[in-house]
Amino acid sequence: MALVNVEQLQVTFGEKTAVSAASFAIEPGETFSLIGESGCGKSTILRVLAGLQRQWHGNIQVLGDRLQPGMRFTGALRRNV
């Protein structure tokens, strides 16, 4: 099972689309690089995966948990992330 699975992630700030359709999976033990020009949405993706950016669309699983837009990270998910 992937540690992180992101499918069709979209994040918008008003009219601005910060992330339009990001999809990737990270397997245990894998080294994964997220690269791209300034402003392409790298930090926004990581803020979603850290539970800091709660408004998003798409499908995300982190450490076996399915994330829901708006959710606060608590318990084991919060500790492990």
Ligand SMILES: Nc1ncnc2c1ncn2[C@@H]1O[C@H](COP(=O)(O)OP(=O)(O)OP(=O)(O)O)[C@@H](O)[C@H]1O
């Ligand atoms: N809170 C916010 N409100 C409005 N726009 C935002 C917000 N956060 C990010 N953005 C915009 O979303 C886009 C993606 O920003 P982000 O910081 O994710 O890019 P980045 O790839 O991390 O850039 P850099 O390489 O400069 O760190 C940019 O156009 C940015 O201005």
Ligand SMILES: [Mg+2]
């Ligand atoms: Mg950044």
